[in-house]
Amino acid sequence: xxxxxxxxxxxxxxxxxxxxxxxxxxxxxxxxxxxxxxxxxxxxxxxxxxxxxxxxxxxxxxxxxxxxxxxxxxxxxxxxxxxxxxxxxxxxxxxxxxxxxxxxxxxxxxxxxxxxxxxxxxxxxxxxxxxxxxxxxxxxxxxxxxxxxxxxxxxxxxxxxxxxxxxxxxxxxxxxxxxxxxxxxxxxxxx
Amino acid sequence: xxxxxxxxxxxxxxxxxxxxxxxxxxxxxxxxxxxxxxxxxxxxxxxxxxxxxxxxxxxxxxxxxxxxxxxxxxxxxxxxxxxxxxxxxxxxxxxxxxxxxxxxxxxxxxxxxxxxxxxxxxxxxxxxxxxxxxxxxxxxxxxxxxxxxxxxxxxxxxxxxxxxxxxxxxxxxxxxxxxxxxxxxxxxxxx
DNA sequence: TCGCAACTACCTACTACTAGGTAGGTAATT
DNA sequence: AATTACCTACCTAGTAGTAGGTAGTTGCGA
Numbered sequence: 001x002x003x004x005x006x007x008x009x010x011x012x013x014x015x016x017x018x019x020x021x022x023x024x025x026x027x028x029x030x031x032x033x034x035x036x037x038x039x040x041x042x043x044x045x046x047x048x049x050x051x052x053x054x055x056x057x058x059x060x061x062x063x064x065x066x067x068x069x070x071x072x073x074x075x076x077x078x079x080x081x082x083x084x085x086x087x088x089x090x091x092x093x094x095x096x097x098x099x100x101x102x103x104x105x106x107x108x109x110x111x112x113x114x115x116x117x118x119x120x121x122x123x124x125x126x127x128x129x130x131x132x133x134x135x136x137x138x139x140x141x142x143x144x145x146x147x148x149x150x151x152x153x154x155x156x157x158x159x160x161x162x163x164x165x166x167x168x169x170x171x172x173x174x175x176x177x178x179x180x181x182x183x184x185x186x187x188x189x190x191x
Numbered sequence: 192x193x194x195x196x197x198x199x200x201x202x203x204x205x206x207x208x209x210x211x212x213x214x215x216x217x218x219x220x221x222x223x224x225x226x227x228x229x230x231x232x233x234x235x236x237x238x239x240x241x242x243x244x245x246x247x248x249x250x251x252x253x254x255x256x257x258x259x260x261x262x263x264x265x266x267x268x269x270x271x272x273x274x275x276x277x278x279x280x281x282x283x284x285x286x287x288x289x290x291x292x293x294x295x296x297x298x299x300x301x302x303x304x305x306x307x308x309x310x311x312x313x314x315x316x317x318x319x320x321x322x323x324x325x326x327x328x329x330x331x332x333x334x335x336x337x338x339x340x341x342x343x344x345x346x347x348x349x350x351x352x353x354x355x356x357x358x359x360x361x362x363x364x365x366x367x368x369x370x371x372x373x374x375x376x377x378x379x380x381x382x
Numbered sequence: 383t384c385g386c387a388a389c390t391a392c393c394t395a396c397t398a399c400t401a402g403g404t405a406g407g408t409a410a411t412t
Numbered sequence: 413a414a415t416t417a418c419c420t421a422c423c424t425a426g427t428a429g430t431a432g433g434t435a436g437t438t439g440c441g442a
Contacts, residue, residue, distance in 0.1 A: 003391080019296045021212040024427060038392050040429065096295065103358040104287065104295035105210045118359050143334045149370040152355070156368035157344060160351025164343070167294040168309045177347035179340040194417080215401060229418050231403065383442100390437070400427070411416070 004042045006032050008056065011049055016095035020050060020105045047110040050102075054116045057098045061085075061120070065127050075135030076185035079154070082128070083178060086158040093169040100159045125151045140186040157181055195233045197223050199247065202240055207286035211241060211296045238301040241293075245307045248289045252276075252311070256318050266326030267376035270345070273319070274369055277349040284360040291350045316342045331377040348372055 010031040014023035025046065029036040043049035068081040089097045099120050102109060109117070128151035135141030144150060161177035201222040205214035216237065220227040234240035259272040280288045290311050293300060300308070319342035326332030335341060352368035 018298050019210060019212060021210060022296055022299060026427075035393060037394080037429080041391060046428065099358075100354060101295055103354045104292055105213055106358050106360075107209050108213060114358075121355060121358060145371045145374050149367060149374075152364070152368040153348065153352075153371045156351030156355055157348050158351065159354050160347030160349065161344075163291060163294045163350050163354070164312060164347055167290075167297050167305075167312060169297075173343070176340060177343040180336045180344045183336050183340075217401075226419060228403080228420080232417060237402065388438080393434070397430075401425080404423070408419075412414080
């Protein structure tokens with residue numbers, strides 16, 4: 001792993017724990033073991049770092065959604081896996097999804113970062129809409145309304161549940177907040 | 192209105208827009224028109240300010256919940272009013288509920304502030320549980336599961352919907368994210 | 383294969399500014 | 413007289429960023 005990737009990893013951890021305004025180049029320098037000024041070689045401005053952080057996070061998340069779409073047999077299984085992505089992203093309640101962490105401090109972000117943040121949300125919503133449409137056909141999801149509304153509600157629920165768990169550093173709050181959602185999903189089929 | 196209250200108002204606006212790490216005593220001094228050092232007379236440390244902010248916010252919110260409980264005839268009406276509190280708190284998508292704004296930067300908060308933040312969430316959840324129990328009796332809310340689960344899911348949905356709307360500064364995202372939730376509520380009775 | 387120019391990835395040193403906070407002072411108020 | 417609510421002046425620490433330097437690496441022509 002090279003220094004540039006190590007810096008991105010360190011920055012992601014810091015941002016997901018404390019938000020964009022809650023970490024500094026000094027934090028990353030200390031974590032990685034290089035001088036603060038050296039970071040500017042890789043990322044001339046902090047906004048450049050933020051842009052690359054969210055670009056790679058969105059790409060990785062899109063890949064994960066594609067894997068779920070390919071691997072899971074029905075809408076319920078896809079939604080359960082989607083839920084799992086958000087639950088795993090929490091760690092033990094010690095960090096948030098990068099986009100949740102960035103959203104609260106959005107006034108500190110540059111236009112390209114905000115564009116990518118909103119694109120992330122739009123793409124998540126679009127993916128979820130397709131899944132809920134599939135659920136309307138395969139019957140594996142209960143209490144469906146409009147697919148786009150269900151999609152946005154699900155995204156909001158995941159982000160909100162993360163915030164509750166993060167506030168108390170208690171993963172079980174995420175589980176409780178999303179228990180009713182999981183109840184809507186048909187159990188996985190035995191094979 | 193005295194200076195102390197003006198400072199709390201200014202700090203609340205700033206914190207709800209940019210989070211705890213995103214504003215400073217200098218911002219408040221500039222807004223109110225006193226010197227930065229003068230703020231320390233009212234709030235010796237920034238953490239003291241945060242504590243008073245969240246205390247008064249929680250008190251005000253609890254009062255609002257009591258008013259809703261007293262004024263609304265059934266669970267659906269109470270939930271619609273609750274939804275309205277979160278929607279109104281957004282402004283035009285320019286700010287968040289204080290507890291949402293504080294949650295993302297929770298590592299910067301002191302223990303008393305965190306305790307109050309988590310108490311806020313617990314009290315909201317308890318109030319919502321009672322409302323969902325009422326809904327199970329009066330039949331005004333559809334698709335009920337466990338009252339405590341429904342309560343936490345609702346709180347998460349409101350906080351998450353706020354984040355989505357805040358990220359894009361677009362109130363309609365809040366409305367879309369909560370549309371399915373509102374569909375579960377019986378229409379208000381005509382009198 | 384070698385020498386060398388260009389480049390990379392760091393370094394030290396520094397700038398300008400911001401942040402939270404303290405100390406001592408003063409005019410107005412109680 | 414004591415207290416309050418501000419003030420100026422200043423402190424330490426932190427922040428993002430720049431400039432110039434250097435050792436190591438790379439690529440290429442001879």
